[in-house]
Amino acid sequence: MSQEIATIRVTRYRPEKDSQPFFQEYKVPYRHDMVVLDALNYIKAELDGSLTYRWSCRMGVCGSCGANIDGEPKLTCASFLHEFKDRTITVEPMSHFPVIKDLVVDMEDFMEKLVKIKPWIIRKKDSLVEEGEYRQSSKELDRYQQFSSCINCMLCYAACPIYGLNEKFLGPAATALAYRYIEDSRDQGKDIRFPIVHEIEGVWECTLVGECSVVCPKGVDPMLAIQRTKILGATNAIKSILMPRGGR
Amino acid sequence: MKMETHKVAKLHAILWGIFSLGGMIAAFLLPVMIYMTAIAYPFGLWPFSRENPACPSCLTLVRDPSLLVTGHLLGALFVFVTIAGSLFHGIFRFQSALTEVGLLKYRRALEAVGYFIIFVGIIVLAYYLIAWYLNGTIT
Ligand code: SF4
Ligand code: FES
Numbered sequence: 438m439s440q441e442i443a444t445i446r447v448t449r450y451r452p453e454k455d456s457q458p459f460f461q462e463y464k465v466p467y468r469h470d471m472v473v474l475d476a477l478n479y480i481k482a483e484l485d486g487s488l489t490y491r492w493s494c495r496m497g498v499c500g501s502c503g504a505n506i507d508g509e510p511k512l513t514c515a516s517f518l519h520e521f522k523d524r525t526i527t528v529e530p531m532s533h534f535p536v537i538k539d540l541v542v543d544m545e546d547f548m549e550k551l552v553k554i555k556p557w558i559i560r561k562k563d564s565l566v567e568e569g570e571y572r573q574s575s576k577e578l579d580r581y582q583q584f585s586s587c588i589n590c591m592l593c594y595a596a597c598p599i600y601g602l603n604e605k606f607l608g609p610a611a612t613a614l615a616y617r618y619i620e621d622s623r624d625q626g627k628d629i630r631f632p633i634v635h636e637i638e639g640v641w642e643c644t645l646v647g648e649c650s651v652v653c654p655k656g657v658d659p660m661l662a663i664q665r666t667k668i669l670g671a672t673n674a675i676k677s678i679l680m681p682r683g684g685r
Numbered sequence: 686m687k688m689e690t691h692k693v694a695k696l697h698a699i700l701w702g703i704f705s706l707g708g709m710i711a712a713f714l715l716p717v718m719i720y721m722t723a724i725a726y727p728f729g730l731w732p733f734s735r736e737n738p739a740c741p742s743c744l745t746l747v748r749d750p751s752l753l754v755t756g757h758l759l760g761a762l763f764v765f766v767t768i769a770g771s772l773f774h775g776i777f778r779f780q781s782a783l784t785e786v787g788l789l790k791y792r793r794a795l796e797a798v799g800y801f802i803i804f805v806g807i808i809v810l811a812y813y814l815i816a817w818y819l820n821g822t823i824t
Pocket of ligand 2: 492493494495496497498499500501502503512513514515
């Protein structure tokens, strides 16, 4: 029986050699249980050791293997070859990020944004260990739990046309994470985070395209986080006019 | 250590609040208004007719949709809120759509044009409604 073959077209770009990116096509032996990352690993191991891409866990947890697969931002480790027509697949680096090499993009901007929103619990005064844990009910947990499932894969940024137009936009994942802490009953850092998310290039740039929530592989709904953060911003602004002393 | 400074976009937050409220108003009230003026009025289904106390069996048909506002404060308010809310929502959304197609660098100009249209539209609307409400006619 002849071996079935998948055709993988991959963007190649070596800034030190190439003036611009180009596609290179590889033929890979196909198995039904193969994901795009397996195909890339096959290429690297058997056909072309110079192909460069990121990956680590191979199970949709580390968030490092994102790429544009047939034009859509996806995790290569979670995209089966059999999902694609004719088993001919185009793999490109995620949109809107500078390319370092082949499929590897520069994450610097995203990392800065993540740190900017202070993704940790802020307390006005830390309690002593002897005083015990900060308790939380399951209802309180429900308010933010989905937003804590983010794996920082940046697919939502690759899908967001507004981020593509303006890289200063705080963007989906960073806002979802900020909102995760804003809604956490143990956190007391609203006064610190609100000014960050309510800058013009915080949430207000978002025009509700919604692709961020469509492409998220972990079921996070960044668009919802952005909308809720906008409601908080509008409420605070109106309160500060009606109650200049009491409102924020 | 470098101090972080962030400029909260308070005015934008308020305008966004009006935009989203306008959207809700448009979604709820616009269909009612369209029904009343485009279906009920031309087909004589909704009280553009009045009863004559001298002759309870006779109905006087008054074919004039401005009856919706003439002499009725609530009617005038309904029309104002529906049209002004929809207008504000529509223009704000249109600006967003222009941003999405890549006209970000013209944003300041687009915003100026957008808000000009909104405010002129709202002032003209208020003028007509007040005239209708007070006189029953527009001079
Ligand atoms: S919100 Fe979803 S798509 Fe965006 S970085 Fe997190 S996991 Fe990835
Ligand atoms: S390799 Fe870790 S998420 Fe794909």
